[in-house]
């Protein structure tokens with residue numbers, strides 16, 4: 658990827674960061690799917706519940722352990 662203007666680079670960095678977070682979640686979700694832990698909190702192993710998963714299919718943690726800290 659080539660960048661000529663500093664502002665474009667900054668904007669792309671934000672997007673990249675967001676994309677990497679999603680890829681990270683996707684990776685983790687696929688790994689859990691493989692190991693049969695998909696849909697469970699990675700901390701306490703509680704089932705996340707169908708409604709929660711439907712809303713955020715890449716969810717890794719239950720409400721108690723969710724600490725992504727999104728703005």
Ligand SMILES: [Zn+2]
Pocket residue numbers: 698699700701702703718719720721722
């Ligand atoms: Zn939990």
